[in-house]
Amino acid sequence: MWTLAAFLLLAPSSGHAVALEKPTLSLHPPWTTIFKGERVTLQCDGHHPLVVELRPISTLWYLGHLLLPSHGRSIEVQTPGVYRCQTRGAPVSDPVHLSVSNDWLILQVPYAPVFEGEPLVLRCRGWYDKAVHKLHYYRDGRAVRYFGSGANYSVPQARAGDSGRYQCSGTMRLPVESAPMFSAPVAVTVRELFAAPVLRAERAGPGGAVLRCETRLHPRRRAVPLQFAFYKHSRAVRRFDWAAEYRVPEAEADELEAHWCEAATASRSVRKRSAWPQLPGRGLPGDSAAAAQGPKAAPLEPGNQPLSSRKALPSTSAPSVISAPNATSAGPRAPAGRAPGAAPAACAPQAPLESAAGALKPEVDLLLREIRLLKGLLSRVVLGMRGPQAAPEPGAARGTAAPWAGSPETSAAGS
Structure with missing residues (x-):
């Protein structure tokens, strides 16, 4: 037994x-x-x-x-x-x-979680149901509702934006009217009923495709029925129905990227739309693999290359070693009309300096500075190679400046 x-x-x-x-x-x-x-x-x-x-x-x-x-x-x-x-x-x-609580005023909130589309009701209550006057409700420190006498704060269809820390304040007659009293803040969270849907495309025989609108309900609201609608651009191709799939006509199978879907409750209190469809490849159904890579940019002509791709101007720092040809040495000379060390012809200004000063002033100033520095260094090397003959006469005036130390105009005239 x-x-x-x-x-x-x-x-x-x-x-x-x-x-x-x-x-x-x-x-x-x-x-x-x-x-x-x-x-x-x-x-x-x-x-x-x-x-x-x-x-x-x-x-x-x-x-x-x-x-x-x-x-x-x-x-x-x-x-x-x-x-x-x-x-x-x-x-x-x-x-x-x-x-x-042992306070004069309390804010009462529902014990059960509140989901999107459901009513949200808050109650500001005085000590043992004493009447509350000049009642204010606050969310995150900002007043959202005012009542002359006690009343509940209600939202018929709550949204995620209704979440926050709520508080209420008011006065009571004890027996005369008291100063404003405040309740303790209470956190309220409106939970997501279902996630934003995702539109997926699948092959359905030659030349056809099926769109599926997928979402997931919260575990506590798994019994809530949802309806689905499908759109192409801004036109509804299938209005709200219980089926989460839509068969694309063969004539529109090459325009799947223009479709999107929407999921909603039967009362339309909560509606959420999807992004553009997730395709297994841009070739669904029938485009080539090269089209999936997207259009390629045409190559730039040499004259149309951006400034960032052109050859950089010479650095302003002096080189560690400078090789200058001797005055009597035979070797390759710079072409006439261009100073040694000048920029290549592709980077040289095509117009006179005066006409291009407005558009290319920073580049021209940098180029002139490099030419002056190189000219001064070459002058020092040449004087060093000439020896004592290049030294100034003892009776020369000490106030006369060296040829390489003058202004740009004086140096250009002397050369």
Whole structure:
């Protein structure tokens, strides 16, 4: 007899532990903050098997990590903390955070998560339901709603932008009207109902293609039905329907890049559109592989190359070694009309310096500076090679400047 009782106790748990979902914990009234001394009811909704037991235990209750003595489907509590429940063979439920306040004013928010498209209701409550006047609601420190007397802050269809830290303020008659009082801030998060859809293309026989609009619902809202619509540019090619696929006509199969889709709830409270389709290759269906690489830029003509690709001008720093031809040495000479070390003909200005000074002034100034520096260095080398004959006469005036140290105009006249 004992063996049969043990089998009845263990078999249901071992047979259903994997298949059962975690129970749902609800709060009545549905607010996470209460005043000190108040009580609320917690209810655990889940699988409760009918098992023949000597001491039937259908529900376990936890406050933090502490196991509570109650085993019913609902309990009344007034202690702040994190509550969870567990039914036989199922995992532990999601937590519910209960706060207890001793302030004059509290902001009450829903215990259950709020998703996109669902109503969001906040309640600013005075101490033991005393009337609140000149009521303000704030989100992230900015006033969003004002009421002359107590009223709830409600958003019929919440959006992600409604998330934030909320707070309320108001006055109460105690017995005369008090100064404005503020509640403690409470964080509110509007969760995403489903992700933005992704449009994918697949081959469907020769010359055809199928577009699939893919998205994913939040695990807590997996039962919410979604509808899908398909568009080409701004024209609807298939209006909202339950099917998430659309067969592209063969005549439009070469324009898949112009399609996109939209996913929405049946009431259209939440609508999200996709980006352009993700194609396995631009050749779907039928384009060549070369077209998938996209158009290539035409090569630039030599005269049309950007300035960054042209040969850089000579550096302004003096070279470590300078090789200058002797005055009597025979060797290659610079072409007439161009100074040694000047820039190549491709970079030389095609117009006189005076006419190009406005457009090429920085380049011309740099080129002149290089010519002056090179000329001075060449003059020093030539004087050094001439020896004592190049030295100035003892009676020469000391105030006369050296040929290479004069102004650009004087140096050019002397040469």
